[in-house]
Structures are given as C-alpha cells and as structure tokens.
Amino acid sequence: MATVLIVDDDPFISGLASAKARQLGHQVEVAENGEDGLRMALSLQPDLIVLDLMMPKLTGIEVCRSVRAVPAMRATPIIMLTGKGQERDIEEGFAVGATDYLVKPFSPREFQTRVRALLERSAGVGAAQ
Numbered sequence: 001m002a003t004v005l006i007v008d009d010d011p012f013i014s015g016l017a018s019a020k021a022r023q024l025g026h027q028v029e030v031a032e033n034g035e036d037g038l039r040m041a042l043s044l045q046p047d048l049i050v051l052d053l054m055m056p057k058l059t060g061i062e063v064c065r066s067v068r069a070v071p072a073m074r075a076t077p078i079i080m081l082t083g084k085g086q087e088r089d090i091e092e093g094f095a096v097g098a099t100d101y102l103v104k105p106f107s108p109r110e111f112q113t114r115v116r117a118l119l120e121r122s123a124g125v126g127a128a129q
Contacts, residue, residue: 002026002119007037007063008081013104017050017081020108021115034058042065045084046076053082053093061096068097077118081106092116098112 004021008014009032012035029044031037034064035057041049049067053060060080067073085103093101094116100114 003029003044004048004050004115005029005031005037005041005044006050007031007034007055007060008050008052008102009033010052011039013052013081014060017111020088020112021050023078024112024116026115026119033119034060036061038063038066041073041076042070048115049076049078049083050115051098053080053084053089061092063098064093064098075122077122079114079118081111 004026006014006017006028008017014030018030021028029046031039031040034055037051038058051060051063057102060082064078067076067078078098079100079102080098081102083104090101099118100113110126
C-alpha cells in the first residue's frame with residue numbers, strides 16, 4: 001500500500017481522486033491549499049503527490065518546485081491534475097518537475113491507470129537502487 005497525497009482546493013475533485021486512489025488500495029491524505037500541501041508533502045514524504053496548479057496560498061508550481069528541491073523527494077512521482085491545459089501550462093508543469101500531467105475534467109479510470117503506472121515505476125526504481 002502506498003501513501004498518496006492529494007492537494008486540491010476543490011472538494012469534489014479531491015474527493016473523487018481520493019476515492020479512486022483508495023479503490024487501488026492506497027492510503028490517502030488530502031490538503032486543501034498549496035501551503036498545507038507542501039507542509040504535508042515534506043512531513044509525510046508520500047509515495048505519490050497529486051497536485052492542482054491553481055490553489056490558494058501557494059500554487060502547484062510553487063509546491064512542485066519546493067518538493068523537487070528536497071533531495072529525498074526528487075524522485076517522488078507528481079501528477080499535475082489541473083484545468084490548465086494549454087501547451088505552455090503543460091510545459092511549465094514538466095519544467096518544474098511534474099512526472100505526469102492530467103487535465104480536468106479527467107477520466108477517473110485514466111487517473112487510476114496513471115496512479116498505478118507511476119507507483120509501479122517508482123517502486124521498480126527504488127528496488128533497482
């Protein structure tokens with residue numbers, strides 16, 4: 001079982017993402033703004049972070065950049081889950097360290113597929129080291 005941190009200020013989105021991650025058997029923690037999300041990411045060091053871009057207090061870009069600055073978290077998978085789907089938004093997300101990018105509205109099934117794939121891939125990386 002992995003720990004998944006979902007950081008989104010929309011309770012519907014965080015609830016849906018949480019339910020889908022729990023269906024895969026994972027423990028889920030939720031933060032409702034970027035500041036709490038960063039604090040929880042640093043203290044929990046989750047196996048996967050699902051991160052909205054546009055949030056109060058700190059943006060997803062700021063959170064992602066801060067997480068990537070921590071050596072122990074450089075390989076933690078981060079899925080940007082956001083309504084910002086312009087090419088420049090996607091490029092910026094990957095430039096600050098996102099592992100994957102999913103645009104809202106999203107398919108819950110696709111979300112589960114991406115969560116599963118990233119966690120399997122990161123478990124394989126950890127086992128190979």
